[in-house]
Amino acid sequence: MKKIALLILCILQFSCSGQGVGKINGVSFVASREEVAQGHIDEVVKVNANHAAIMPFGFIRDVDSPNIVFDTDRQWFGETKRGALQYIEMLHKNGIKVMLKPHIWISHGEFTGTMAMKSEESWQALEASYEKFILNYAQTAQEADADIFCIGTELEQFVKNRPGYWKRLIRKIREIYKGKLTYAANWDEYARTPFWEDLDYIGIDAYFPLSEEITPSIGQLKLGWKPWKEKIAALSDEKNRPVLFTEYGYRSMDYTAKKPWLVDLHDEKVNLVAQANALTAIFEEFWKEDWFAGGYVWKWFIRHKEVGGDQNNRFTPQNKPAQEVLSRYYRSE
Structure with a gap:
């Protein structure tokens, strides 16, 4: 029995080995x-990540x-320019590359x-305000020698109208x-984004619906x-641009792949297997493709020992079986 278990482990390690080579194996590093x-x-290094998305915030009333x-000075440290610079400096010291990815938060x-x-x-006022916001962080990215800069996140109507x-x-x-x-286009937006030729990556927040099963198998x-x-x-081929999952991830709950974008306090039962299966499937489907650049798992908190765990049904893979899946597929040897 022990020999069989060892053989299965070796097969798993062999099948995963090298899948992350040359890819952006990232975490979304929460402010x-x-x-x-x-x-x-250290915890980011331990999970074999080679990239992190740093996310300062701007706020809008409605x-x-x-x-x-x-x-x-009313914002959290990590949500500001000063915080972004400090985070990037520390990550770079550890050999971890960075995508600076400013976000907008709307009240409620x-x-x-x-x-x-x-x-x-009002459109002209928004354009002026957003330009000031995003150019401030473009300058931050240049100062910090950030490796990638994301010009916006899930702004479909803004993009469509202007x-x-x-x-x-x-x-x-x-x-x-x-x-x-x-640019981080939402999963149902990316096909209509009109400026991929002007960017270096097709960015997708990859919350695609995949299955209505409570605990879908990897095959499903x-x-x-x-x-x-x-x-x-097909879009990658048409635009001659690699695809980057600017966000990807699944909650550790029942029906996790039915509507993966759910971010409310949805009280489905904790399901650690469903989350681990969903991450395994996305790695096996995409990380081997030449046209695919990699991605940033949603999401990773800095106080590692205090988050996640087997009673948590949120997105973070921390202290769950999903973390082992992440570490295994991010391994670069």
């Missing part, structure tokens, strides 16, 4: 109240408000993709920041990926 210490970074408030957690103005005057603005904004960003650029999940994967690969 905190405090500075990052070496002990926080979906039709044009004014973005950012980089204030309204979805940013619905943000739209009601008048031309495509010319975004084209001009990308040119302004490139005048400041000299690294690689992407891979089958669920098939139609989505074909469309993603």
Whole structure:
């Protein structure tokens, strides 16, 4: 029996070995109240991550408000420019590359993709405010020598209604920041994003619905990926750009792959197997593809020992079987 178990382990290690080679094996490194210490970074290293997304925030009152408030002393340290610089410095010291990925937070957690103005005057005000916000962080990315800069996250209506603005904004960003650029399009938005040719990666927040099973098997999940994967690969070929999952992940709960984007306090039963299976399926489907650049798992908190665990049904893989899946597929040997 022991020999059989050892053989299975060896097969698993062999099948996973090398899948993460040359890929962006990233974590979405959640902004905190405090500075990052070496002990926080050690846990990222242990999971074999070679990239981290750093996410400063700007705040908007509601979906039709044009004014973005950012980089204030009322924000958490990690949500500010000073915090982003400190986080990036610490990660770079440990050989971990960084995508700087500024986010917008709308009061009461309204979805940013619905943000739209009601008048031309308000649209112009939003454009001016967003430009100030994003160019501030483009400068931060340049100062910190960030490896990738994400120009926006899940802003479908803003992009749809003002495509010319975004084209001009990308040119302004490139005048400041000299690294690689992407945009984090929502899973149901990316196919209509009009400026992929102007960026270096097709960025997707990959919360695609895959299965309505309580605990879908890896095989069922891979089958669920098939139609989505074909469309993603076709777009990559059409635009001649690699695909980057700017976010991917699953909650450790029943039905995790039915609506993977759910972020409310949805009280489904904890299901650690479903989360681990879903991560395994995404790695096996994408990390071996030449057109696929990698991705950033959602999400990773700096106080590792205090989060996640077997009673937690949220997104983080920390202190769950999903963490072992992540570490195994991120291994680069």
